[in-house]
Amino acid sequence: MSDSEHAIYFRNVGKIYGTGTRALEQFTLPVDKGEFVSFLGPSGCGKSTALKMAAGLAEQTEGDIMVFGQTPQAILKASNDIGFVFQEANLLPWRRVLENVMLPLELRGGSKKENKKEAIRVLEMVGLKDYLTAYPRQLSGGMRMRVSIARALAAKPKLLLMDEPFAALDELTRQTLQRELLEIWQREHMTVLFVTHNVYEAVFLSSKIAVMSSRPGRLSSVIEIDLPYPRNEEIRTNSSFVSYVEQASLTLEQDINRRETG
Numbered sequence: 001m002s003d004s005e006h007a008i009y010f011r012n013v014g015k016i017y018g019t020g021t022r023a024l025e026q027f028t029l030p031v032d033k034g035e036f037v038s039f040l041g042p043s044g045c046g047k048s049t050a051l052k053m054a055a056g057l058a059e060q061t062e063g064d065i066m067v068f069g070q071t072p073q074a075i076l077k078a079s080n081d082i083g084f085v086f087q088e089a090n091l092l093p094w095r096r097v098l099e100n101v102m103l104p105l106e107l108r109g110g111s112k113k114e115n116k117k118e119a120i121r122v123l124e125m126v127g128l129k130d131y132l133t134a135y136p137r138q139l140s141g142g143m144r145m146r147v148s149i150a151r152a153l154a155a156k157p158k159l160l161l162m163d164e165p166f167a168a169l170d171e172l173t174r175q176t177l178q179r180e181l182l183e184i185w186q187r188e189h190m191t192v193l194f195v196t197h198n199v200y201e202a203v204f205l206s207s208k209i210a211v212m213s214s215r216p217g218r219l220s221s222v223i224e225i226d227l228p229y230p231r232n233e234e235i236r237t238n239s240s241f242v243s244y245v246e247q248a249s250l251t252l253e254q255d256i257n258r259r260e261t262g
Ligand SMILES: Nc1ncnc2c1ncn2[C@@H]1O[C@H](COP(=O)(O)OP(=O)(O)OP(=O)(O)O)[C@@H](O)[C@H]1O
Pocket: 017, 018, 019, 021, 022, 023, 041, 042, 043, 044, 045, 046, 047, 048, 049, 050, 197, 215
């Protein structure tokens, strides 16, 4: 498979920050187009660093990263193919919901009418069509995160990078948003890279989990999650689901034990 046939290819990637901290080492991971891949690993193992480099917001100090066959910086400059969602919704408080979602489209240019139509389409998709004129302060945390997701989707990214987007939400809201995200992913045919600490979340969402070792982050193992989509709530009690959770937890624990005894 050539590089352009992969959504992302991390090849022997290393990152040493200016402070001397080594965040990643020899990190290699190919991601096929249309996959849903989670990065699962202990705090500080370099998950966010890997995501930022894929977005072109930070640069690796070793190895290379290709996104649809190009460098992330080239993609960032030339297109809106990469969308980013952070743990905080990061909405502009003085802009209404619709205006927040229209912002990236406005920055890109195009007709106001078309931009508005697209913003409404994605807000409908995340279940917020009745809140177009609300301000962020009038929304719950889960609703604000939906706006943030809608804003990322408005530019129709081919690759969506999500850095612990549901970490600050209560468990029920988190589960609802997980289901909604999977529906959107399937409908829009995107590739998703999703950072999480949460083993259950990683198994529920992913077609593949990249388990990372503690800092400097390396790839410990890749777990293919062979559970059919669409995935609904019942799957969480399915015996295969439970054994994937055990497998991922064990891989994480083994790495921590190795570090403590090694
Ligand atoms: N801008 C920076 N300058 C210097 N060091 C940094 C910078 N960003 C991250 N680091 C360090 O790099 C390491 C990896 O950080 P990173 O945020 O990528 O980890 P993470 O796995 O996403 O952590 P968490 O799960 O806690 O969010 C950490 O030791 C962190 O302190």
